[in-house]
Amino acid sequence: MLKWRLISAAVMVPLVVYGVLILSTQAFAAILGAVLVAGVWEWSRLVPLTGHPARVLYCAAILGLLALTWLGGPAELVIYLLVAAGCWWLFTLYWLTHPQRCATVSAPCIALKLLAGTMVSVPPWAALVVLHTHGADGPLLTLLLLFVMLVYVAMVYGPIAAFLVERFPTPIRYTSMSLPYHIGNGWFGGMLPLLATAMAAATGDIYYGLWYPVGVAAMTLVIGALFLRDTPGSRLD
Numbered sequence: 001m002l003k004w005r006l007i008s009a010a011v012m013v014p015l016v017v018y019g020v021l022i023l024s025t026q027a028f029a030a031i032l033g034a035v036l037v038a039g040v041w042e043w044s045r046l047v048p049l050t051g052h053p054a055r056v057l058y059c060a061a062i063l064g065l066l067a068l069t070w071l072g073g074p075a076e077l078v079i080y081l082l083v084a085a086g087c088w089w090l091f092t093l094y095w096l097t098h099p100q101r102c103a104t105v106s107a108p109c110i111a112l113k114l115l116a117g118t119m120v121s122v123p124p125w126a127a128l129v130v131l132h133t134h135g136a137d138g139p140l141l142t143l144l145l146l147f148v149m150l151v152y153v154a155m156v157y158g159p160i161a162a163f164l165v166e167r168f169p170t171p172i173r174y175t176s177m178s179l180p181y182h183i184g185n186g187w188f189g190g191m192l193p194l195l196a197t198a199m200a201a202a203t204g205d206i207y208y209g210l211w212y213p214v215g216v217a218a219m220t221l222v223i224g225a226l227f228l229r230d231t232p233g234s235r236l237d
Helices: 002-021 025-046 052-072 074-097 107-119 122-132 138-165 170-203 208-227
Strands: none
Touching: 002 025, 002 138, 025 052, 025 107, 025 122, 052 074, 052 107, 052 122, 074 107, 074 122, 074 170, 107 122, 122 138, 122 170, 138 170, 170 208
8 A cells, every 4th residue: 555655646746746837827727627527526426426427417517617617717706616615614514513414315415415526626626726826936835835734744644643542442442533533634624725725815915824724733732732631551441
């Protein structure tokens, strides 16, 4: 598994760097849209949409929305799309805490999951296209910020497995680890592109969005310092 991840990274990283820094905004938008549509194709199988015609139709609808956003002007529409995505993320907080609401395959649940695929593809696409056009240094600064954030992610993921295992007694360890882990990654981490882009777009300052990860980091520092306790010598069974 590690070998294939390293091979994938060695192939994809140069392509991503080239795409962000060298390609025109039109080409960048087209390639990014193709990647998102490929992800939507896989998502349609998980929804599940039965049969290839339905899956092709859904992907065509997403592609049409991307085309309409481009024709309407991503810079003019991005705020509205981000507001819609923000409302969607508020709803997903309820959905994550009540997963039984769509535990069965039914028409309303399929429609809701199709909407989920739409909301995680169209607004981010528009936001990234707008950031790519932010001045001559926009692509370079965006790439550098992404690299810095990935370094921090790597620093967190290194020790996190051992740290979480020591937090909870063995009988409840899986649930106790899974719930906060997925809320933290899905909610706080998932909101990062949305809120950071919205803050940057609203102020015109591409660095203003950094206040969101800084605020979350400060919050975790305070909560961790006040409530987390070390467990050496404690029984975890």
